[in-house]
Amino acid sequence: MNAHHHYDVVRKENEKIVLWLEDFAELDEATSRIQKLSSFWPGEYQVIDRKTQQMVARVGPRAQEHS
Numbered sequence: 001m002n003a004h005h006h007y008d009v010v011r012k013e014n015e016k017i018v019l020w021l022e023d024f025a026e027l028d029e030a031t032s033r034i035q036k037l038s039s040f041w042p043g044e045y046q047v048i049d050r051k052t053q054q055m056v057a058r059v060g061p062r063a064q065e066h067s
Contacts, residue, residue, distance in 0.1 A: 006050040009033055011043050012060075023050070031057045 007030040011019045021037070024030040027047065034045035034057065044060035 007056070008048045008050055009037075010046050010048060011037070011041075012046060013043070018046075021045075027056060034059050 004025060005027070007024045007027055009021045009023065009030050011021055013019060022033070024033065030047040034047060037045055038059045042061065045058060046055050047057040048054070049056050
């Protein structure tokens, strides 16, 4: 059985607050979306693999600070 992945796009407001924005079936679409969002709404955006609950992509100024 081939399970479909889903990817959640979130905006990290601070260490305790994360805003869910939307979801995608394809990782490349989710990654493209966080890059577009960061171009007009500065902040840290993450793509979370819903199946594994792991962050698979991120962009934004705070992304480097917390690495």
